[in-house]
Amino acid sequence: MRSLQLSDEGRLRHLLSIDGLPRERIVQLLDRADALRVSAERGHLKLPILRGRTVVNLFFEDSTRTRTTFQLAAERLSADVVNLDV
Structure with a gap:
């Protein structure tokens, strides 16, 4: 079964959970975060x-603090940000 989390090239599409990620990939993520x-x-x-x-960013519940934190993090990495309330 193909992983929905990883592309065919092995690149991370999203990070909703670390379940199913190889240990090496988790270590890479932690090293990058550091x-x-x-x-x-x-x-x-x-x-x-x-x-x-x-x-x-999709928000299913109101959370101004989380929304602001996620938005600032993405902007610090030079991304454009769209916040959607669902």
């Missing part, structure tokens, strides 16, 4: 990682 943390601590608040991409 590198981003260090970068932010050094004052690099805007990174071009997601430049030219759009992040869509």
Whole structure:
């Protein structure tokens, strides 16, 4: 059965759960998160990682704090952001 979480090339499409992800992939994600943390601590608040991409946040319940946090995180990675209330 093909993974809906990974593309045919093995790239991560989304991260809703780590269930089914190989251990190596989880370690890569944690290493990347640590590198981003260090970068932010050094004052690099805007990174071009997601430049030219759009992040869509779907919210099924009101959560201003979560919405704002997700939006700021995507914008710090230079993404365009769309927030949708469902």
